[in-house]
Amino acid sequence: MEKAPIKYSIDLKDSDVLLQQQDLITLYQPIIGSSAVGLYFSLFNEYYILKKLKLKLEISRLTKISGLTEKQFNEDIKKLESLRLVKTLISKNGESVIYQIFAPLDINEFFENEMFEQTLTKKVGLENLEIIKFINQEVESKKVSDAEYEEVTAVFEDVFAEEIDEMEKNPTIRDMNFVVLKQKKTTLFDKFINIEILNKILIDNGVAIDLRSKRYQKMFCDALTKQNFTEKTLATLIIGSFNFETSKIEPELFETKLNKTIAKKIRKETKALESNLSDEQLEIVNLMDELNPDEYVLKVTNFIADFSTRKMINTLKEKFSLLNGAINCMIQHSINRNNKIIPNYIYKIAESLNSYSIKKTTDVLAYLNFFQKESSNKGMIQEKLASTRLTNSDEELMALFD
Numbered sequence: 001m002e003k004a005p006i007k008y009s010i011d012l013k014d015s016d017v018l019l020q021q022q023d024l025i026t027l028y029q030p031i032i033g034s035s036a037v038g039l040y041f042s043l044f045n046e047y048y049i050l051k052k053l054k055l056k057l058e059i060s061r062l063t064k065i066s067g068l069t070e071k072q073f074n075e076d077i078k079k080l081e082s083l084r085l086v087k088t089l090i091s092k093n094g095e096s097v098i099y100q101i102f103a104p105l106d107i108n109e110f111f112e113n114e115m116f117e118q119t120l121t122k123k124v125g126l127e128n129l130e131i132i133k134f135i136n137q138e139v140e141s142k143k144v145s146d147a148e149y150e151e152v153t154a155v156f157e158d159v160f161a162e163e164i165d166e167m168e169k170n171p172t173i174r175d176m177n178f179v180v181l182k183q184k185k186t187t188l189f190d191k192f193i194n195i196e197i198l199n200k201i202l203i204d205n206g207v208a209i210d211l212r213s214k215r216y217q218k219m220f221c222d223a224l225t226k227q228n229f230t231e232k233t234l235a236t237l238i239i240g241s242f243n244f245e246t247s248k249i250e251p252e253l254f255e256t257k258l259n260k261t262i263a264k265k266i267r268k269e270t271k272a273l274e275s276n277l278s279d280e281q282l283e284i285v286n287l288m289d290e291l292n293p294d295e296y297v298l299k300v301t302n303f304i305a306d307f308s309t310r311k312m313i314n315t316l317k318e319k320f321s322l323l324n325g326a327i328n329c330m331i332q333h334s335i336n337r338n339n340k341i342i343p344n345y346i347y348k349i350a351e352s353l354n355s356y357s358i359k360k361t362t363d364v365l366a367y368l369n370f371f372q373k374e375s376s377n378k379g380m381i382q383e384k385l386a387s388t389r390l391t392n393s394d395e396e397l398m399a400l401f402d
Helices: 018-053 060-066 070-082 107-112 114-135 161-169 188-192 195-204 214-226 231-240 251-275 279-290 293-301 307-318 324-338 343-355 361-371 380-387 394-399
Strands: 007-012 086-090 096-101
Touching: 007 018, 018 060, 018 070, 018 096, 018 107, 018 114, 060 070, 070 086, 107 114, 114 214, 188 214, 195 231, 214 231, 214 251, 231 251, 251 361, 279 324, 279 361, 293 307, 293 324, 307 324, 307 343, 324 343, 324 361, 343 361
Parallel strands: 007 096
Antiparallel strands: 086 096
């Protein structure tokens, strides 16, 4: 029986998307590219089309109206998701998808997120970063001499005198409860977490804190940058790192538990990865474990490892206590991503592996797959491991880590 096509709907979570168009282009486009920005606006426009049609359409329509291939579409969606511009919800029966659209952070909130700022800096460089900050500063008004001008600005009481008199005469009007305009949501915390629900869960568990404090907001936004949370899962993280004697969240404990949460997801990826390995593929992984990194570099590049590479290998062994397989995985990953071995790039991966206590070769593969997914369901590493029958040739060895 032929599977029914997946249908989609779009949920606009913030109404001021167009008002923040400049922030999207200035801050986000250098990171995600113009293609992803174009897709973002296509989804925004599609929201109004679906609202008018009052129906769901087949998901293939999105690739057609955006002019993207299916692969490009999936890649751009992932970019939008990673910067919290889009949230994707898939029905349990797999028949429908909801794309939730969020407005970009304003420039102040954006630069309070260290990960976003560092990524933008890497993309545009320090000089262009300073230009971005400069052009977004408020223009200072020219000072006016009081001696030259007299203020004639109207005041509310003058313009609306009759209305004020009416309010004084009619207490029911004066005492009415006026609707308070909802404050614009800007932070990742505001966009993805319902503070009332979270606060109730915390209070029910004896935790009373100011969720709006700048210190905690930064902590929560950093966590949401790395991992998706519901109110319940974030509350669990907060409660687990809360010191009931000082009535404060302990930052180091919070970070440790956050890393454990991420590591738990990675372990799930690892199990899925290992369960899909054939005997031949396991042999390849074993070969990675056996090959000395110097030998591996020679095997895949046909060049002897230079001084910086040899120094890097020694550092990975001594400082991070990594074995051959894990080091070879990172070397191959760097070659595939950067077309060369970049020690600083590999050091950053090693630091992350260390924080998540990842050592095994298959675990490293799962980690790279977890953070470098290129499709909506499985990353390319897992796809190749699951579907390709490998032998010990150089090409197949490299393909394992594409």
